[in-house]
Amino acid sequence: MSETIEEKCLSKGVKLTDQRRIIAKVMSDSTDHPDVDDLYQRVSKIDPKISIATVYRTVKLFEESGILTKHEFKGGKARYEELNEGHHDHLIDVKTGEIIEFVDEEIEKLQKKVADKYGYKLVDHKLELYGVKVKSKDE
């Protein structure tokens, strides 16, 4: 398994405080893509004294340190997710808000090719698919 967030902090020289440890743990335990407010709610259950300003400061710090990644899906607040080696993109159910993670190597390759064609080196990309569930015959 890969490094924990705490290990990443150490290796990146990010000072560890109780608050950061809690935020790290909550993010690690989350399988969804919480926004800052969700995160604040969850963190508050563990330590009610943590302020939302600290949550904002911490996710920003973690993002800059390459520990978390920020998503700005349509029509909403910024949402965060732990960054692991396996890159993936998102398929969002527009009705339910459910998010499915997927990987498609072929699309990745084509993206590099497009950037290349225009004389660019790809440093980042964002691919979001928005869809509605197709009813199968038996429902």
Next chain:
Amino acid sequence: MSETIEEKCLSKGVKLTDQRRIIAKVMSDSTDHPDVDDLYQRVSKIDPKISIATVYRTVKLFEESGILTKHEFKGGKARYEELNEGHHDHLIDVKTGEIIEFVDEEIEKLQKKVADKYGYKLVDHKLELYGVKVKSKDE
């Protein structure tokens, strides 16, 4: 050539006012992807009495009517662009902010395939590439 924004308003039953006509014209004349504030600045040069609230209301209305499309590129305000039949995605120069529009049919097809694989019908998507210009040997 395709319909003008004014024609689109008529065919969609959107009432035309002086303000909307001006905003439509400014958007049509823009080759970049202005945010609401840019738009407000440009519109103000034509009619300084137009309020920013009207600009916000109008871009939202135009977006709902399928006349404009909204982008939320990294780290910033919402930006708008006229919606024409030819769909395209964006390659953003992370150093200069320059935006290149591109079309890649193959990527489009693969996106549909991915959605399909998970049992979804694609209703929308967002693909943004962020890159840095590659220096060619002679500069």
Next chain:
DNA sequence: GTAGATGCAAAGTATTTGCGACAAG
């Protein structure tokens, strides 16, 4: 004439920041 549009200022969200108290290395 009437429903809808506008301008203004006030209210909402989401996020950031100044500051004095406090804690990690």
Next chain:
DNA sequence: CTTGTCGCAAATACTTTGCATCTAC
């Protein structure tokens, strides 16, 4: 010790909205 962090509240940035007035159709 010293530098950076925290909590708090105030500030900021972007966007929306209530209301009285005005305008397109």
